[in-house]
Amino acid sequence: MSFRSFDIDSLDEDILAQDELFVFSNGVEITPENASNNVKTKGIEVRNQLTRGDTANALITAIESPPYGVHTIDAKDQNTKIVMDVLNSIKATDIPSLVKLLSREQQDILMKYIYRGMSSPDLYNSTVLLNWHEKLTEVAGVGCIVRVITDRKTV
Amino acid sequence: MIQIYGWIDPKNRSWILKSEPKPVLGHRPIFRELLPAASNTLRPYLAAVRSTLTAALCVENFSSQVAERHNNPEVEARLSSSEVVVNPLTISRNKHEKVLIEPSVNSIRVSIKIKQADEIERILCHKFTRFMMIRAENFIILRRKPIIGYDISFLITNFHTEQMYKHKLVDFIIQFMEEVDKEISEMKLSLNTRARTVAESYLLQ
Numbered sequence: 500m501s502f503r504s505f506d507i508d509s510l511d512e513d514i515l516a517q518d519e520l521f522v523f524s525n526g527v528e529i530t531p532e533n534a535s536n537n538v539k540t541k542g543i544e545v546r547n548q549l550t551r552g553d554t555a556n557a558l559i560t561a562i563e564s565p566p567y568g569v570h571t572i573d574a575k576d577q578n579t580k581i582v583m584d585v586l587n588s589i590k591a592t593d594i595p596s597l598v599k600l601l602s603r604e605q606q607d608i609l610m611k612y613i614y615r616g617m618s619s620p621d622l623y624n625s626t627v628l629l630n631w632h633e634k635l636t637e638v639a640g641v642g643c644i645v646r647v648i649t650d651r652k653t654v
Numbered sequence: 655m656i657q658i659y660g661w662i663d664p665k666n667r668s669w670i671l672k673s674e675p676k677p678v679l680g681h682r683p684i685f686r687e688l689l690p691a692a693s694n695t696l697r698p699y700l701a702a703v704r705s706t707l708t709a710a711l712c713v714e715n716f717s718s719q720v721a722e723r724h725n726n727p728e729v730e731a732r733l734s735s736s737e738v739v740v741n742p743l744t745i746s747r748n749k750h751e752k753v754l755i756e757p758s759v760n761s762i763r764v765s766i767k768i769k770q771a772d773e774i775e776r777i778l779c780h781k782f783t784r785f786m787m788i789r790a791e792n793f794i795i796l797r798r799k800p801i802i803g804y805d806i807s808f809l810i811t812n813f814h815t816e817q818m819y820k821h822k823l824v825d826f827i828i829q830f831m832e833e834v835d836k837e838i839s840e841m842k843l844s845l846n847t848r849a850r851t852v853a854e855s856y857l858l859q
């Protein structure tokens with residue numbers, strides 16, 4: 500009768516674990532410390548660009564190479580804050596032209612950040628994010644949202 | 655260029671729209687700040703929910719990987735760590751109104767948090783959603799229990815999308831979100847009116 504107490508699922512070779520999901524979707528592991536440092540340097544650069552008034556490049560720097568990973572939670576929070584600062588400081592009339600400048604990957608990453616911001620409405624301004632979402636969907640289409648839904652590399 | 659939406663005629667106390675004949679001296683312009691503020695975020699909020707729902711409703715038949723010859727809605731059956739359940743998305747209008755969409759390969763779960771400003775609205779909302787959830791079978795896509803933190807939840811599976819039009823399902827959910835707010839305000843108004851008449855007739859005795 501001891502076979503009833505075996506955990507047969509742990510012996511199954513085909514089982515996919517949570518961390519393996521990230522690796523199989525072409526994710527590269529960065530250590531949490533490296534990721535935090537990268538995000539800090541990125542934050543300084545974005546702030547400089549914003550004070551200069553260079554909003555287009557500030558947006559692109561903020562969303563380029565996000566700290567993907569299973570354990571890089573602090574870096575992700577930091578990066579989200581930086582992106583939200585940039586989004587809040589861009590005027591509503593500039594949004595369509597800026598969004599058209601982005602490449603498809605950048606649009607996908609921007610959409611991920613918009614949803615990430617909307618999941619904490621007490622921290623970030625939802626009205627601004629809704630506006631960005633509308634303009635981005637007009638340009639990038641519903642396919643952008645599908646790619647955000649299915650990408651295992653979460654922001 | 656400051657946007658003017660119309661003019662206010664202070665003598666007649668009326669609003670004159672921009673399309674109507676030119677205003678007279680003494681009319682005050684209506685700036686955006688004077689417009690009723692609530693509708694500002696409603697339209698982009700519903701548009702965002704519509705586009706996200708359209709994207710998430712790409713579901714197909716998928717048999718259970720755990721039990722043979724079984725077919726379960728994977729969003730209900732598995733944790734988010736499985737490969738068949740994908741990233742959940744939140745669309746929020748403010749702290750008190752949001753929609754959570756959890757898609758998976760063969761089903762999606764849509765949870766709505768309805769705006770409840772005070773105690774009366776909270777009670778009314780709870781009773782209203784409970785009324786509907788008891789009759790969830792007739793609703794087809796309604797879930798009997800809402801997800802924790804939300805007021806009402808829908809579960810849409812591939813079988814529903816095979817029988818019903820996807821764009822109509824999305825239209826239904828958007829219309830539901832609009833109407834439920836109206837219904838609760840109407841109920842609150844009629845409740846207050848009834849209470850006032852009852853109190854008056856009692857005190858006049």
